[in-house]
Amino acid sequence: MRELVKMVLVLSIIGTVSGYGLATLKQATRPAIEEQVLTYVQGPALLGVLQGVDNNPIQDRKQLPMADGEELTVFPGFKDGNLCCLAFESFAPGYSGDIGVMVAFDVLSDQVRAVGVTTQTETPGVGTRVFVPAFCDQFREHPLTKLALKSGDGDIDAVSGATISSNAMVNAVQKAAALYPELKERAVAAWQE
Numbered sequence: 001m002r003e004l005v006k007m008v009l010v011l012s013i014i015g016t017v018s019g020y021g022l023a024t025l026k027q028a029t030r031p032a033i034e035e036q037v038l039t040y041v042q043g044p045a046l047l048g049v050l051q052g053v054d055n056n057p058i059q060d061r062k063q064l065p066m067a068d069g070e071e072l073t074v075f076p077g078f079k080d081g082n083l084c085c086l087a088f089e090s091f092a093p094g095y096s097g098d099i100g101v102m103v104a105f106d107v108l109s110d111q112v113r114a115v116g117v118t119t120q121t122e123t124p125g126v127g128t129r130v131f132v133p134a135f136c137d138q139f140r141e142h143p144l145t146k147l148a149l150k151s152g153d154g155d156i157d158a159v160s161g162a163t164i165s166s167n168a169m170v171n172a173v174q175k176a177a178a179l180y181p182e183l184k185e186r187a188v189a190a191w192q193e
Contacts, residue, residue, distance in 0.1 A: 042089060042102060045116030046075055049087050049104035053077035057087065064186045066179070074187055077104070083191050085113050086183065090176035094168035097121040101169060103139075103176035107184060112142040115173055127165035135159055135169070144177045 038058050050057050057075035064074050077085035087104035100119035105112060117131045129135070138156050139147075148154025149170055158166035 041100075041118050042075075045102035045118045046087060048116040049102050049114040050075065050077040050085060051114075052079070053084065054079055054081075060191075062187075062190050064183065064190060067182060072179070072183065074183065074190075076187065076191055083107055083188060086180075086187050087113075088176065088179075088183070089118055090172040090179075092168045092171035092175060094120065094122050095127050095162075095164040096123060099165070099168045099172055101172040101176070103173055105176075105180050105184070106141070107188070109141075110180075110184075111144060112139050112147070112173065112177065115139045115169070117169075122162075122165050127162045129159045129162050130165045130169050135166070139173055144180065147174050147177055 043058060046057050055076070055078040057077055060078075061073055061075045063071040066072055072088055075087045076083055077087065085104050085106050087102055089100055089102050091098045091100050093099075098119070099117065099122065102116045102118050103112060104114050115136050117136075120128070120131065122128050122130070135157075146153075146155045147170065149156050149158045149166060151158065154170070156166075156170055
């Protein structure tokens, strides 16, 4: 019995020390991981959707509170010192996992400016065909209405053989478009401070 108590005590101490060590390591590496994601995952998509802006959207980003209590990272685009566009990431489930899409909105015309893919695990050669410019350019300067596939009363052509991936891209953009009106108001106020 004494041997069992000793073994449980030793295992408890090892587990506690290990858990504390992992939690500390996670906290210590969080800024570096966040910087890597911004640079190598979101950065390339941001450069594509916010072309022609005068500022550095990554440096000027802000965490804006949403109605559901969550915070959303928003990247602004300024032209001649005025806020002209906003971009943020949206996700939707695809065939092999979530697809992350960076969606930029034009603040002056209230339309989708452009979209860019940040993360995906779709089938190479099949589902990945929705990430080519021929498909993504359908969202460029698109009104917030009719953001659906043609089969669903929209005006976006699906990629043949990649319907699930096409739907996922459209769903991610639709989610972003649903958040945009609330976000625009908060963003304009945040960058006018």
